[in-house]
Amino acid sequence: MEFLELSILILIAYLIWKKPEKEALAFKLFVGVFVLIAVVFFAIDIQFFMLPPMNL
């Protein structure tokens, strides 16, 4: 999934740089990939613990 996430981020950077008129598309992709990154890692992590296993 990391490869996919990074590939989308590269595409977003390219759009901002070379196709700046596509701001809305770039931002939608950005929000989408952020949600993907956050959910994938969160979903994996909470199988172990949500809060760090320390004396909190």
Added chain:
Amino acid sequence: MEKNTRFYTLISLAAIGIIALPVGIANIVFGYMLGDSPCTSCWALRIMMIVVATSALFIIRYGLKLKYVGMMLIAAGYGLWNAFWHLGIYAQLDMGQGQALMILNIHTQMWAGIVMWTVIVLFGLILLFTAPTLEELVEDTKNKEYRELSKLNNITFVVFLVIVTSNAFQAFVAVGPPPFTGPDSPQRFTLNPKYISWGSLLPNVFSEPSWRGPMGVSDPDLSTSPAKEFNFNNDFADSPLKINKLLSIESKKEISLDLNAPINSIRFDKSSKKFAIATEDWGLYLCDKKLESIERYFVLDHLYFPVVLNFVGVDFVGDDIKVMGYNKAYITVKADDNADEVVGFADFYEGADKFTKVDRSMFQTLRAKTNYISSFVADDKYSYTISVPNNLNKSFILIKQSNADGMLSAELTPEIGYGVTLKKDRKLGELYVTALAYKNGKLYAASKNFNTIVVINTATDRIIDTYSFPSEIKNIRGLDFVNDELYVVSYQNDKNMLYILK
């Protein structure tokens, strides 16, 4: 306009900084040159830094819009949680232990947290000192959908694309295409297909979510708040150990002292002929031998550092009295008619004029780190306690703390000695020790579950004998020898009952 230029220059430099330094060094130096491969969490941290940098690219191109600032702050916040999560796995290890490489004696996962913290602080400083006014922002993008990029702005995009593409290559080689995910325990980076293996942690996501992982243990059993996950059995016939001796009740009476809560521990001092009683609500009472009058008492302010959770044990250590909470934190006091009430204010709700604090500290353990305790006793050299099982951990661990320096001296599961039998497929962890006594080099550990007393030789750390006590005793909380008689305290039917066993 000049202020605008300065602002976007700083944002460009910040974006280059986060991409070239943490992300670039991790990828090129650590990854390709030193063979370091990120774990799942490290990938997430690294990618979240790239998300922060992407927010900066949006700002450079489209101006300072709040939605980009919002994305940057959310990404930094998520990264801080992620770094905190990762730190938690290693924070309690010894110096130098952990995962992956260290920079300035700090592991990479901690550096990720520092980077995220820096993002928030640095971005705040840039906004504070160089952010353009609304009029300047409007002027900058007047009649345009986006900003024209400066040379430095363009370099920022180049640096971003080169480093992130390199990261994507590393991710493809080490992690693989979707649905593969970063490994939780990575091996070193290699381009040799023979040693590359891809896997995914996605199949089981959301199946068994955990709030606190191994630290999510239940509270121990107390008289006023019984443990929910245990159905205590007072029939010694069901004990995991075969019982060698049956104790019977010689006499019993109700303890009618005016105490602030149920008794959780009792101890007799041979020299002064007094009893010390510890109650569930942090009360310590010195009483006469007949348990009919209170000589003096205190009630602890349990929140003053360190926090002492409900008292579960008490003993006389030399001239002092050590009282233990179920979180292995304790206070050592001395009865003192000249105690300074003002000095004692911080430690005592009541009795500050009758006792002086000697020490207030904690047992720190390894094997029993995620276990609470429900008993305590001491001899001249050591303080002893035994872990109680919980919802996650059914271990039976004897803990010895040196009375000299207050440090852990031993932590072990006692061996089964000659003449003692552990029944087939049964475990010591089924016992729930709520009272401890010490006599002649032996510990007497009384389990509320199965009404069993385990005798442990402290020289060999072996269980050398087993006793049972009658099922009439439902909630044993105190145990001690008084002139060769075994005194037992049980809080049941809302009464503190004293039993003398033979």
